[in-house]
Amino acid sequence: MYDLIVVGAGPGGYTAAIRAAELGLKVGVVSDNIGGTCINNGCIPTTAYLEASRLSSKIGQAAELGITTRVEKFDLQVLKERKDQISMQLQMGIRSLFKRYRIDFIEEHGMVKDSQTVLAGEKKLKSKKMLLATGSRPKVVPFKGLDQVNYLTTEDIFSLTELPDKLTIIGGDVFAVDMAFVFAPLGVKVTVVDGAPDILGTEDPDAREVIKNELQNMGVEVHSGVKISEIKTDRVLNDQGKSFEFDKLLVVTGRQVDLAVAEFLDLKLDEKKRHIKVDRHYQTNLENVYAVGDLIGGYMLAGEAMAEGMKAAAAIADHPEPPVDRNLLPLFLHTEPEVAHFGYSEKKAAEEGYDVQTSLSSLAANGRNLTSGGQGFVKIISEKKYHQILGAVVVGPDAIETLHTIIAVVQCEGTVDELSDTLFAHPTYSEAINDAARVFLGKSTNK
Numbered sequence: 001m002y003d004l005i006v007v008g009a010g011p012g013g014y015t016a017a018i019r020a021a022e023l024g025l026k027v028g029v030v031s032d033n034i035g036g037t038c039i040n041n042g043c044i045p046t047t048a049y050l051e052a053s054r055l056s057s058k059i060g061q062a063a064e065l066g067i068t069t070r071v072e073k074f075d076l077q078v079l080k081e082r083k084d085q086i087s088m089q090l091q092m093g094i095r096s097l098f099k100r101y102r103i104d105f106i107e108e109h110g111m112v113k114d115s116q117t118v119l120a121g122e123k124k125l126k127s128k129k130m131l132l133a134t135g136s137r138p139k140v141v142p143f144k145g146l147d148q149v150n151y152l153t154t155e156d157i158f159s160l161t162e163l164p165d166k167l168t169i170i171g172g173d174v175f176a177v178d179m180a181f182v183f184a185p186l187g188v189k190v191t192v193v194d195g196a197p198d199i200l201g202t203e204d205p206d207a208r209e210v211i212k213n214e215l216q217n218m219g220v221e222v223h224s225g226v227k228i229s230e231i232k233t234d235r236v237l238n239d240q241g242k243s244f245e246f247d248k249l250l251v252v253t254g255r256q257v258d259l260a261v262a263e264f265l266d267l268k269l270d271e272k273k274r275h276i277k278v279d280r281h282y283q284t285n286l287e288n289v290y291a292v293g294d295l296i297g298g299y300m301l302a303g304e305a306m307a308e309g310m311k312a313a314a315a316i317a318d319h320p321e322p323p324v325d326r327n328l329l330p331l332f333l334h335t336e337p338e339v340a341h342f343g344y345s346e347k348k349a350a351e352e353g354y355d356v357q358t359s360l361s362s363l364a365a366n367g368r369n370l371t372s373g374g375q376g377f378v379k380i381i382s383e384k385k386y387h388q389i390l391g392a393v394v395v396g397p398d399a400i401e402t403l404h405t406i407i408a409v410v411q412c413e414g415t416v417d418e419l420s421d422t423l424f425a426h427p428t429y430s431e432a433i434n435d436a437a438r439v440f441l442g443k444s445t446n447k
Ligand SMILES: Cc1cc2nc3c(=O)[nH]c(=O)nc-3n(C[C@H](O)[C@H](O)[C@H](O)COP(=O)(O)OP(=O)(O)OC[C@H]3O[C@@H](n4cnc5c(N)ncnc54)[C@H](O)[C@@H]3O)c2cc1C
Pocket: 007, 008, 009, 010, 011, 012, 013, 030, 031, 032, 033, 034, 035, 036, 037, 038, 039, 041, 042, 043, 044, 046, 108, 109, 110, 111, 133, 134, 135, 136, 154, 175, 292, 293, 294, 295, 300, 301, 302, 303, 304, 305
C-alpha cells in the first residue's frame, strides 16, 4: 500500500512525487511517457529548435558585425537527434531522482479502478491517496476534409526529419506563433491562418504589434479572421474561395484534457466542464484524490504545473501551503524578440478599480540592446498611490529572463520604489526595468 500514487509523470506529476517522497511518503508513479508534454513535445523541443532558428537569423545579420558568412545547408535530422538527446537526458534525470527518493516508477498506461486503485500492466497498485497529473493533448478542430489529410500537431512536428518548403499553421495564439518563429528562420515559407480577428489575442497590444512586424519581416503571411470551409490535401480553403497552400499542415487550435477518469470517479469539473475542479490545496471533491497541471486548467504551463505539484504534495503530506498565485506566473512567447508578462494588463487593472499608471522604457536607447541590434520595451503597470506593481510586460532579447527581476520584487512585496533603488549592471537589458521605474517616479533616466 502506497501513501501516494501519482498518475502521469509530466512536470506536475514528477515534481509532486519527488516532493511527497522528500516529505516522507511512500510514493508510486504510473506514467506512459516520462517527462510529459514539456520534455517530449513542448517546452524543451521548442527551445531546442529555437537555438537553430535564432542562430540562423543571427548568421543572416552577421554582415552588420563585419562577418561574411551564410547558412549553406541545414539538416533537420541533426537538430532532431540533438533534441532527442536533450529530452532523454532530462528523462534520465527524473528517473535518477525517482531512484534517489525510492519512488517506484511503473512505466505503463494506468487504469484508475477506484479512488485508491490503479491498474498498471500486470500490477494492481493500492494507495491511500491519489494525484492525477495526466496533462493535456492537442485539441484539433474537426475541419471538413481534415481527416483525409496527413496533418501534424505539436505531438509530431518535432519528429519530422526534413523541412517542408511550405508550412501552413492553423491557429494564431501562443503556440502557433512560437512554431512560426521556429520554422520561418530555417527557410520554411510559413503561413498562419487563424479564425480570431487578430493573432495573439491574450497579449499586450504593443507587444503584439512588435511580433506582427517581426513575422512580416520574416516573410510569414498572417491571415486573421479566416473562416475555414474545407481542407484539401495541399491547401486550406476559406469561405471566400481563397486558398492557402501547404506541403505540411500544422494544426494548433488549442489543448484539451482527457476527462474519462474524472467522469468515472465522479469528480467535479470547473464551470466550463473542461478541467477538474480542485480547492486551494489541489484536492478534488473526493477527499483522497488530488489533481494538478494542465488537467486543472489555468494557463496550462509547465512552471505552473510544477508549482502546483509541489503544493499538492505538501498538502497530501499534511504540510499545506498557500496555492500558486497565478497573478505572479510568468507568461511568455518564444519569439524574437521574446515577450514576457505577468499580472494585470492596463485594461484589467483599470477594470479592477485601480488608479493605474503605466510607465514605459524603450530599449531603443539601451546600450546593451544597441550592441545586439535588438528591439523592445519594459512596461510596468502600477497603481498611483502606493506605487504597487500590478503587472509588467517585457519585450526584447532575453525578455523571459529579464521579467523575473520584477516578479521577484513583487513576490517580496516591493514596489516601483524598490525597482528604482535596485542597482543594475551596465550595460544590460534589465536596466530598462530601472528606467521604467524612474519614469514612473518622475526621475531622470540616463541610460
Ligand atoms: C508546443 C508546446 C510548447 C510548450 N512550451 C512551454 C514552455 O516553453 N514553457 C512552459 O511552461 N510550458 C510550455 N508548454 C506547456 C507545458 O508543456 C504543459 O503545461 C506541461 O507539460 C503540463 O504538465 P502536466 O504535468 O500537467 O502534464 P503533461 O506534461 O501533459 O504530462 C502528463 C503525462 O501523463 C501521462 N499520462 C496521461 N494519462 C495517463 C495514464 N492514464 N496513465 C499513465 N500516464 C498517463 C502522459 O503521457 C504524460 O506523460 C508547451 C506546450 C506545448 C504543446
